[in-house]
Amino acid sequence: EAGVVQSPRYKIIEKKQPVAFWCNPISGHNTLYWYRQNLGQGPELLIRYENEEAVDDSQLPKDRFSAERLKGVDSTLKIQPAELGDSAVYLCASSIQGKAENIQYFGAGTRLSVL
Amino acid sequence: KQEVTQIPAALSVPEGENLVLNCSFTDSAIYNLQWFRQDPGKGLTSLLLIQSSQREQTSGRLNASLDKSSGRSTLYIAASQPGDSATYLCAGFQGGSEKLVFGKGTKLTVNP
Numbered sequence: 001e002a003g004v005v006q007s008p009r010y011k012i013i014e015k016k017q018p019v020a021f022w023c024n025p026i027s028g029h030n031t032l033y034w035y036r037q038n039l040g041q042g043p044e045l046l047i048r049y050e051n052e053e054a055v056d057d058s059q060l061p062k063d064r065f066s067a068e069r070l071k072g073v074d075s076t077l078k079i080q081p082a083e084l085g086d087s088a089v090y091l092c093a094s095s096i097q098g099k100a101e102n103i104q105y106f107g108a109g110t111r112l113s114v115l
Numbered sequence: 116k117q118e119v120t121q122i123p124a125a126l127s128v129p130e131g132e133n134l135v136l137n138c139s140f141t142d143s144a145i146y147n148l149q150w151f152r153q154d155p156g157k158g159l160t161s162l163l164l165i166q167s168s169q170r171e172q173t174s175g176r177l178n179a180s181l182d183k184s185s186g187r188s189t190l191y192i193a194a195s196q197p198g199d200s201a202t203y204l205c206a207g208f209q210g211g212s213e214k215l216v217f218g219k220g221t222k223l224t225v226n227p
Contacts, residue, residue, distance in 0.1 A: 004158070042119070042204050042217025043159070056214065091158055103149075104215065106158035 002026070004107035006092050009079060012113045018080035021110045025073070025094030033104060034077050035091040043091055050077065082114045117209040120205045121218035128195055135165050136190040136203050136221045143183050144210025150179050150190050151204045153220065159204065163190070195225045 007025040013019050025032050030051050035043035046065070048056040051072035060067065064083070069075040079086055089111050093104040118141045128134050146167040148213075151159040163172045163179040165188070171180040178191040188205055204220040 040219060042206065042219050044217070045214055048198070093159075103161045104165060106160070108156070108158045111156075 003094055004089055004105055006015045006090075008108035008110055009108065010111050010113075012115065014115050015084055016081040018078065019082050019090075019112060020076050020078045021090050021112075023077070023092030023107060025075070026105055029094035029096055029105070030072065031073055031095045031097055031102075032075050033093040033095075034067060034075070035093065037089045037091055037109070038089070046077070066072075074087070079088055082112075084114050087112055087114045117145060117207070117216045118216035119205060119207065119216050120216075121203075121221050123221060124219065125222040125224075127224040127226060130195060130197060132195050132225075133191070133193050134195055134223075136192070136205075136223070138188040138190070138205035138218055139194065140186050140188075140207060140216075143185075144208060145177060145207035145216075146210065148179075148181050148188050148207040149206065150177075150188075151206065154205060155201075162203075191216055192223075195223075196214060197227050199225050199227045201225045 007022050024058040032049040034046040036046055047060045047067050047071045052069050067077045089109040091106055091109045093106045095102040095104045120139045122137050142155040148165045150162045151161050153159045165172050176193040181188045202220040202222045204217050206215045206217040209216050
């Protein structure tokens with residue numbers, strides 16, 4: 001069974017440029033999460049989807065970040081414009097349901113460097 | 116607000132040693148405590164999940180315990196191997212929320 005797939009693996013951009021990340025969750029998982037992990041820190045939740053509905057986006061900086069999950073499967077996370085402080089690893093995870101007893105499966109992440 | 120602290124930040128041990136990684140949390144309402152492993156450049160892999168009704172979980176050479184009253188969880192690794200070298204993160208769900216809160220992790224190096 002394929003795991004959570006993210007692309008690209010690495011992205012280097014100049015500040016003020018836009019950038020987008022893509023995530024394909026495990027088949028059958030209706031809950032999808034985007035996390036940001038700064039160097040030396042644990043991941044922090046940006047947004048959680050139940051199917052195509054964003055049920056928790058309280059930590060998403062909405063002035064520059066946006067996300068979508070069309071048809072409740074794949075998801076994209078966009079930053080426009082990017083700032084130096086956005087350099088981090090962006091992790092996507094999925095679970096069968098958004099319940100605490102359901103394990104979240106993580107992708108390998110996209111490492112973003114903003115110059 | 117739930118805060119999760121992991122001590123030590125880094126640990127280096129010789130192969131074969133038994134070791135304990137520590138995790139503490141500020142809110143005893145934490146539930147479904149999990150331990151994850153993260154290899155360099157990789158995502159997180161769930162190792163053990165301790166549900167609210169449980170006090171420990173075991174998988175192979177790994178044993179995780181949870182003491183909510185003291186606000187602590189430990190991950191015990193028996194007979195460590197170089198392949199165990201990775202960063203280990205603990206995380207739990209904040210009471211009244213479905214948000215997973217992570218510690219900063221302990222970077223473990225097992226020397227051959």
